[in-house]
Structures are given as C-alpha cells and as structure tokens.
Amino acid sequence: MKVVYGMKESSDSLLAQRGLGLDAVPASILDHTEAAFGKSMTPTETAQHIIARVREGGDDAVRDITKRLDGIELDDFQVPASAIEAAYDEVDSEVTDALRLAAGRVRRFQEKSMPESWIDFDEGYGELVNPVERVGVYVPGGTARFPSTVLMSVIPARVAGVDEVIVATNPGVDRGVHPVVLVAADIAGADRVLQIGGAQAVAAMAYGTESVPKMDMVCGPGGLFTTLAKRLVFGEVGIDGLYGPTETLLIADDHANPTLCAADLLAQAEHDILAKPVLITTSESLAERVNSELEVRTGRLDRSEIAARSVDEQGVIAVVADLDEAFELANAFAPEHVSLVVRDPWSHIGSVRNAGAVFLGEFSHEVLGDYVAGPSHVMPTSGTARFGSGLSVRSFLKFSPVVGLSDRTSEEISRTASVLGRAEGLTAHAEAAEIRSELSEEER
Numbered sequence: 001m002k003v004v005y006g007m008k009e010s011s012d013s014l015l016a017q018r019g020l021g022l023d024a025v026p027a028s029i030l031d032h033t034e035a036a037f038g039k040s041m042t043p044t045e046t047a048q049h050i051i052a053r054v055r056e057g058g059d060d061a062v063r064d065i066t067k068r069l070d071g072i073e074l075d076d077f078q079v080p081a082s083a084i085e086a087a088y089d090e091v092d093s094e095v096t097d098a099l100r101l102a103a104g105r106v107r108r109f110q111e112k113s114m115p116e117s118w119i120d121f122d123e124g125y126g127e128l129v130n131p132v133e134r135v136g137v138y139v140p141g142g143t144a145r146f147p148s149t150v151l152m153s154v155i156p157a158r159v160a161g162v163d164e165v166i167v168a169t170n171p172g173v174d175r176g177v178h179p180v181v182l183v184a185a186d187i188a189g190a191d192r193v194l195q196i197g198g199a200q201a202v203a204a205m206a207y208g209t210e211s212v213p214k215m216d217m218v219c220g221p222g223g224l225f226t227t228l229a230k231r232l233v234f235g236e237v238g239i240d241g242l243y244g245p246t247e248t249l250l251i252a253d254d255h256a257n258p259t260l261c262a263a264d265l266l267a268q269a270e271h272d273i274l275a276k277p278v279l280i281t282t283s284e285s286l287a288e289r290v291n292s293e294l295e296v297r298t299g300r301l302d303r304s305e306i307a308a309r310s311v312d313e314q315g316v317i318a319v320v321a322d323l324d325e326a327f328e329l330a331n332a333f334a335p336e337h338v339s340l341v342v343r344d345p346w347s348h349i350g351s352v353r354n355a356g357a358v359f360l361g362e363f364s365h366e367v368l369g370d371y372v373a374g375p376s377h378v379m380p381t382s383g384t385a386r387f388g389s390g391l392s393v394r395s396f397l398k399f400s401p402v403v404g405l406s407d408r409t410s411e412e413i414s415r416t417a418s419v420l421g422r423a424e425g426l427t428a429h430a431e432a433a434e435i436r437s438e439l440s441e442e443e444r
Contacts, residue, residue: 001265001277001291001315005284007325010318014278014333020244020382022228029224036068047199047228054203059210065200072173077211079177079193084186087179096183102372103151103187109374110159110393124405131161132238132396134213136205137190138220138230141170141177141197147184152376153220153391154188160396165190166213168205170197198222199229206233219391221378240395244382245274245314248366249335249355251326251348254283256341260362261286262293264339267367269310270303276314278335280326287317327351334385337366356380356390411437 004013025043033046041049053061063074088096119126137153140146150167157165167190171177177195185193194212196204202222206229208214218230219240230239248268250261265277281287298308320326323342330338334354342348345360352358356379359366370377378391389395405413414433421429 001311003317005319013316018383050199051203055207062200077194084182087182090179091183105374106155110156114393124409126402128400130398132216134164134215135162136215136218137167139169145178147180150184151188154190156393157396158189160393166192168194168201171195199225202229206237246271247276248337249278250339252281252341255343258289261290269307273309275310279317334383336379336381354385356385
C-alpha cells in the first residue's frame with residue numbers, strides 16, 4: 001500500500017481528482033455499449049439514450065435494452081409471490097435469522113431517528129412532516145447479491161411511512177433474482193420485487209411503464225449507468241444521492257492494533273478494484289506494521305485479486321504529525337466511513353465534520369455497519385459527505401412549514417412585511433400586508 005508523509009504529500013495523494021468521476025470509464029465498457037446500441041456514445045449519452053427509449057417505448061424498450069446489455073430475455077418483470085415464498089426454502093435458516101436480527105436493529109435505529117411534526121401556537125408557526133408516497137429502491141444484482149442493501153434501503157422507507165415500496169434488481173443470466181434477495185425484500189416489507197436492472201430500471205421507475213408504476217423517488221446504490229440515470233431523472237423524481245466506489249478511512253494513533261487495521265482495510269478493498277482503503281496515522285511504526293499485515297492477509301482472501309488491486313491502486317497510508325492534522329485531512333477527504341482507532345475515541349467525535357458514518361474504537365468496526373449495527377449502509381461517497389448524508393427516514397420525508405398566526409401577531413409583523421415589500425419594489429406584496437392593518441383599524 002502506498003505510504004506518504006506529511007500534509008502536502010498526503011493531500012496531494014488523497015485529494016487530487018477527488019469526486020465521482022462518472023465519465024472516466026474503462027474502454028471495455030464503451031466498447032460493450034457501442035456493440036449493444038450500434039454507435040459510439042459517452043457514458044452520459046448512453047444513459048440518456050436508455051432513458052429516452054424507456055420513456056417512449058415502455059416495457060418493450062426495457063426488454064430490448066436488457067437483452068442487448070445483459071443477454072437476458074425478460075418475460076414478466078415482477079417476481080411472483082409464490083417465488084418469494086419458495087425462496088425461504090432455498091436460503092439457509094441461519095441466514096434468514098441473521099437477516100431478521102439485522103432488520104430489527106435497522107428498524108429500531110430508524111424509529112429513533114424519525115422526526116415529528118410540531119406547532120408553536122404562541123409564535124404562530126410549525127412544521128408538518130409527511131412521507132413520500134411511492135419509492136423505488138434499486139439494489140445491485142446480477143453476478144452479485146446484496147440482501148443487506150435491501151434491508152438498509154427498504155426499512156427506512158417503511159419506517160418513514162411510505163405507502164408503496166418496490167425493489168428493482170438485476171436478474172442473473174441463469175436464474176432470476178437470487179433467493180436471499182427475495183427473502184430480504186420480504187423481511188424488509190417491500191410491496192413487490194422487479195427483476196430489471198441498470199439505467200432502464202431507473203428510467204422505468206422514474207417515468208412508469210405498462211408494468212412498472214411511476215415512483216416519486218428512486219434510491220439506492222448502483223453501477224455507472226444506474227448512477228448516471230439517477231442524475232438525469234432528478235427533478236422528475238427525487239433521488240437519495242449519487243454514489244461512487246465505496247471507501248473507508250481509518251484515523252489511528254500508536255495505540256491501534258495493526259492486525260485489526262489491516263483487516264478493516266481489506267474488508268473495504270474486497271468490494272471493488274476501485275474501492276478506496278485509507279489509513280491516516282500519527283505513527284510511522286504502525287504504518288509499516290499495517291503494510292506488513294496487508295501483504296500477509298491479502299492472499300488468504302477469496303477475492304484476493306480484487307482486494308490486492310484496490311490496495312495497490314487505490315489505497316493510501318498517510319503519516320502525519322498529530323491528530324489535528326489527521327482530522328484536517330480526513331475532513332477534506334470527506335469519506336463514506338471514518339473509523340477512529342485512537343485512545344478515547346469518544347473525545348474526538350467533535351473533530352469529525354465530514355463523514356457519512358463514524359465508527360468509534362476497534363470493536364465498533366465498519367463491517368458491523370455494513371450489516372447489522374443499525375444505520376443504513378447507503379452512505380455518501382467520493383467527497384459528497386461534505387454536503388450529503390446517508391440514507392435514513394429523513395430521505396423519504398418532506399418538511400412543510402406551517403404559518404398560522406393570531407390576528408394580533410399578524411398585525412404586529414405586517415408593517416415589517418410592507419416595508420420589505422416596498423424595498424424590493426413589490427407594491428402588491430406591500431399592499432396585501434397593509435390592507436389587513438387597515439381592516440384591523442376599521443374593526444377597532
């Protein structure tokens with residue numbers, strides 16, 4: 001893993017070209033889409049093409065695009081209830097129990113996070129909190145399976161009070177949606193599961209087709225074209241955020257255990273060759289020991305080739321002078337996950353300003369956040385934690401201010417409204433405020 005020293009070299013390594021980078025893709029992807037559609041297009045143009053076709057052609061367009069891109073012939077989009085019921089027989093009971101336990105923790109966390117409507121009658125204002133009515137949850141699929149993402153996305157929507165929640169996910173080439181994903185969708189409370197993926201799934205949920213209802217919001221992580229499609233349909237529907245490759249940043253002092261640090265970095269690295277494992281430490285000795293542990297442990301992994309490329313090509317160990325520099329660098333990087341592997345981590349919470357989620361100490365490790373800790377694991381990546389938050393009940397809620405003034409309060413502040421209206425040259429505004437004062441005087 002690359003080791004850098006000092007703030008300048010560390011900043012240069014971590015912050016250069018920081019961002020989603022949605023148009024920087026391998027040539028193989030461009031070749032694949034060109035072969036599928038018969039013309040050369042940028043990734044954004046490809047997503048635009050798919051959205052336009054689905055918007056115009058509905059179900060037939062979804063089927064054709066899926067066959068061209070994935071080699072899969074779709075008949076019915078919706079997974080029948082009988083298949084979901086049968087999925088329980090194909091999933092090990094220990095896995096089902098684990099999904100239920102995780103679902104319970106996620107649900108309780110979201111319930112504690114739920115905002116409430118409020119009214120201050122003395123001041124004459126308040127706020128109504130209402131859920132979005134229809135939400136489409138995208139879950140990556142195909143060769144992979146992510147039942148945890150189903151729980152982490154569907155349950156917050158359900159707790160928020162969303163009326164209808166559907167899940168869309170890629171079917172496999174040899175079979176439909178994996179049984180463990182179907183079981184997770186049932187446990188989480190999804191109304192239905194659709195076996196469609198990619199940008200065509202996002203477009204179908206955003207605009208509606210003969211088989212797919214038009215949603216008010218589309219959420220969830222996905223690949224390049226899914227993310228581009230979400231960006232393009234935003235405004236027609238709401239979205240939760242745009243997500244790039246996953247990332248974890250550890251802040252560690254000389255107290256940290258190098259074996260545990262290496263294990264946490266590799267847990268991130270095995271996701272994807274573009275996953276970004278980062279260690280910022282005040283200890284040069286720890287940096288050396290973690291690197292040694294990485295070399296020993298990587299070869300043991302089932303996904304060792306992926307993890308090794310992530311560590312070698314994306315990983316960084318930054319050695320800085322003190323924890324003040326460590327937090328300054330971490331906040332500039334704005335990671336999806338930040339783990340504080342330092343003495344008394346609770347005393348440093350206030351130093352974290354930009355992070356999707358914060359993990360405190362060696363035993364509150366990020367893998368628990370992936371599966372069972374409680375908060376959703378759908379978090380802002382690629383520096384978007386500077387302004388974004390992770391998926392939660394708040395993602396599915398709308399906040400409507402309420403103004404219900406007493407006659408007395410209205411009269412007291414109407415003069416201010418009139419003055420400001422005339423200052424802006426909006427005399428109708430001013431007169432609408434002034435006329436009420438005149439009516440009040442007549443009544444007196």
